[in-house]
Amino acid sequence: MDPVQLTREFVSFNSASYLSNVDCSNAMAKKMREAGLSVERIPYTDPNGVPKLNLVGKKGRGTEGLALMGHNDVVPAEGWAWDPFQVVQKGSKIYGRGVADMKGSVACMIATASRFSESELAHPIYVVVTADEEINCGGAAVVAKKSEVLKTSNARYGIIGEPTLLEVVHAHKGSVKISVTAKGKAAHSSTGEGVNANHQMIPFLNDVLAIDRELQTDAKYLNNAFTPPHATLNTVIHGGEQASNITTPEAGATVNMRPMPGQNFDPLLDKIRSLAQTHDVHLEIYDDLFPLATPVDSRIVREALSVTQTQTPKTVAYGTDGMIFGKTMELVVxxxxxxxxxxTIDEWIEIDQLHRAVDTFSEMVRRFCT
Ligand SMILES: [Zn+2]
Incomplete structure (x- = not known):
């Protein structure tokens, strides 16, 4: 199977995370079956009521083996000079939304599976395709909970095929999302009878900023293996358009923190909870996206370094589905x-990277599955 041709086909579906990925998944499932994988379909409905479909393909006998893992949602494509869902080749590159992140990589995984015959696989190859990676790894969470194939076959090692220029990444940051709401009481601002929700929210966020400064300067939170060497914190303030003569009845904000492996974030979260009480704001904390931290002496890291002929695994600042799958599996990105x-606008990938990825994944499969 030609990974470039597969990429071309998969990119033609607009599977931006806010839309359904079902058509794209069906096309991938068809190619997976042609590559000799049996396909477990794991559908769910996202929080906005949009149908989503995850896939877990399997080829080969026995248990354990190697999982090749990717997602088929993409970020929205606006501002392109041509149709972003029509792959265009210019010189040694192809352009299109998702060629690099990461339909090209999923194409390579399927092409890899097609290279092996069922009988030479003593342990299975899995090809895992999730939805909603770009928003909160929602699809991966469903797969982790519901995949009978992954559960029963005790899949322990995996590759998350996000774009690393085929370098080995063994660790990345996690993600903690905190939804903050403050409730006040609307009144004409001249009466003095209202309660302004922003007057609870603003001092709370100001105290959270102090925590951000602590993260950036306190040695116990620093780790020079990462760029930047500290956890990051991002604040988004919601809405706010209203008449200035009405006291604001409700205020909302989201705080996103990216903890690093090995950091104990619980005391910080406790501190934030206690600040919320002080300032009378309400919190919902989502802290199920863990940092990925595969030990450097794990077999998956050692084999990946050997196959790519490199010495040292890297770390990255962004997150992947490894924030979910890394809880039970040993993974490299x-x-x-x-x-x-x-x-980016005009997202591209070198065609050579796709062919090299098939070779790299195939050598990993040979070592873990044959
Ligand atoms: Zn991605």
Missing amino acids: LGPGNIQQAH
């Missing part, structure tokens, strides 16, 4: 293309 091109 290793895939074709450059993360610099992900999410």
